[in-house]
Amino acid sequence: MSLPRTLRTLRHQWPSQLAARVLHEARLRAPGLLQPRLPAEQDARAAALGAAPLLREPTPHDRGLAALWSHGEAAPLGLRVDRHDWSGSGEAGSRPKLWRYERHYHAELVALARLGQLAEARALVQSWSAACPAPLGDAWEPYVVARRILSWSLALAALPALGPLCAPLLAPQLRFLARRLEWHLLGNHLLTDAAALCAGAAALELRGGEAIFARGAALLAGELRRQILPDGGHSERTPHYHALVLRDALWALGLARARGLPLPIEPYAERLARHLAVIRRGRELPRLNDTTPAADALADEALSLAAALGVPAGAAQAGTVELPDTGWTLVRDGAHELLFEHGPLGPDENPGHGHSDALSYELIWGCDRIITDSGATTYDAGPQRDFERSSRAHATVTVDGEGPDELWSSFRAGARGRVTRGPGLSASVRAAAGWTHERAIDFTPGVRLRVTDRVQDAQHGAQIVSRLPLASPGALRGLSLRVLRGERLYDERGSEGQGFFRPRDRPVIAVRADGEGVVQIELCASST
Numbered sequence: 001m002s003l004p005r006t007l008r009t010l011r012h013q014w015p016s017q018l019a020a021r022v023l024h025e026a027r028l029r030a031p032g033l034l035q036p037r038l039p040a041e042q043d044a045r046a047a048a049l050g051a052a053p054l055l056r057e058p059t060p061h062d063r064g065l066a067a068l069w070s071h072g073e074a075a076p077l078g079l080r081v082d083r084h085d086w087s088g089s090g091e092a093g094s095r096p097k098l099w100r101y102e103r104h105y106h107a108e109l110v111a112l113a114r115l116g117q118l119a120e121a122r123a124l125v126q127s128w129s130a131a132c133p134a135p136l137g138d139a140w141e142p143y144v145v146a147r148r149i150l151s152w153s154l155a156l157a158a159l160p161a162l163g164p165l166c167a168p169l170l171a172p173q174l175r176f177l178a179r180r181l182e183w184h185l186l187g188n189h190l191l192t193d194a195a196a197l198c199a200g201a202a203a204l205e206l207r208g209g210e211a212i213f214a215r216g217a218a219l220l221a222g223e224l225r226r227q228i229l230p231d232g233g234h235s236e237r238t239p240h241y242h243a244l245v246l247r248d249a250l251w252a253l254g255l256a257r258a259r260g261l262p263l264p265i266e267p268y269a270e271r272l273a274r275h276l277a278v279i280r281r282g283r284e285l286p287r288l289n290d291t292t293p294a295a296d297a298l299a300d301e302a303l304s305l306a307a308a309l310g311v312p313a314g315a316a317q318a319g320t321v322e323l324p325d326t327g328w329t330l331v332r333d334g335a336h337e338l339l340f341e342h343g344p345l346g347p348d349e350n351p352g353h354g355h356s357d358a359l360s361y362e363l364i365w366g367c368d369r370i371i372t373d374s375g376a377t378t379y380d381a382g383p384q385r386d387f388e389r390s391s392r393a394h395a396t397v398t399v400d401g402e403g404p405d406e407l408w409s410s411f412r413a414g415a416r417g418r419v420t421r422g423p424g425l426s427a428s429v430r431a432a433a434g435w436t437h438e439r440a441i442d443f444t445p446g447v448r449l450r451v452t453d454r455v456q457d458a459q460h461g462a463q464i465v466s467r468l469p470l471a472s473p474g475a476l477r478g479l480s481l482r483v484l485r486g487e488r489l490y491d492e493r494g495s496e497g498q499g500f501f502r503p504r505d506r507p508v509i510a511v512r513a514d515g516e517g518v519v520q521i522e523l524c525a526s527s528t
Contacts (some may be wrong), residue, residue: 008414019184036171046163076102107344194220232275233326273313352411356403375497404431
């Protein structure tokens, strides 16, 4: 580990965040000393809820989860396992950490409850409770507990007959989370923690439940106020987590209303919903930063729930859409769209879901995806994660293979580039290494895209390359690509995420700058 790089990372974090990190790590390393076992609370009861907006009809996805469980299997993130294997250490070998987390979120329980399958739902809870006694392992990481509380709370609303079994087991999880809020991470994690406190306290009748709800409500409103940008975007600037934050907040709001508890977060939910509706392309979200195709279904669910709860969301907008705080400009004309990214890596204190993609763009031409971001397929440290976060995976420039930000490990960022917006579709970024990349885009939808890059202050002889990561091998069919300045190199092989653990190979066109550090490319309709 590099001490200077670590110090460049830590300098952006809050003192309270660093102190919380020390405590969190201590708890992980000495669970028996700092995390006493939590007994079931036999006096806890499921609350009577009138949660009609939350009780939507089961979806095909729900039916698939329930059917798989009933046949003896579960498949978090698409990787199948025996339904009683809660550790991911069976015949297939140890699973990635994200899979192990997802295994304990219990999305299957919500599906089974929506379908009224009481016996199977009880079997899930009993199997998990026997296999995962508090407070050890992946099942008891605070974020995992928060996601599970949300799932159990929804299941209780959908299938009240689960109450006698689930309520005594849910209550200690709720108290555990209240003592383990993720102040060391902040961001979407802390919002999910707060939503879970509200949801769990609304779903249960238990001693001290009112205080837990009040704490969760104050935290949720306060963090939404802090984390939502003036243009309605979430501060992490990742569409996937924007949709997730909105859905979690709306789950909490729906359960609170069903219990008759005050949770005045509607103005914040509306801002998030309007932003989400604006950035969608039909029913697809941009793949910026750590976004996967699963975000599309998340957005559908969040916006449907917003409508059911009376939270207005609006719709997508045509023409030029400026989101100056998020740092995105969208130019739309019928079936064509350009998204120009000119914002920061993410919030200073937690940019872990950001990629080094300053001044990159995504291009939709005639409804076809032409140039796209990489998205994410893994959170495990290694070459694939390094690539997906790097500038090489995005439609932007590298200098000697590096982008403007110092990214390391799975979620760490040391020194960061500084972006300055210019007029129209132009901006510049000053890299941590001292060079500056200037980009200007000329876009006439359906006719022409011209991108001009200039790099200054790079070391003499540096390899300056601008990349076009194509959505598919045939993405340029019907289009003409010309290199006006610079030299087209051999095409590279990149990848685009089709979901976690599912990278798909794709071509990447690389163009090397001329002697003045300039690359200029033009993409036109073939007949133009």
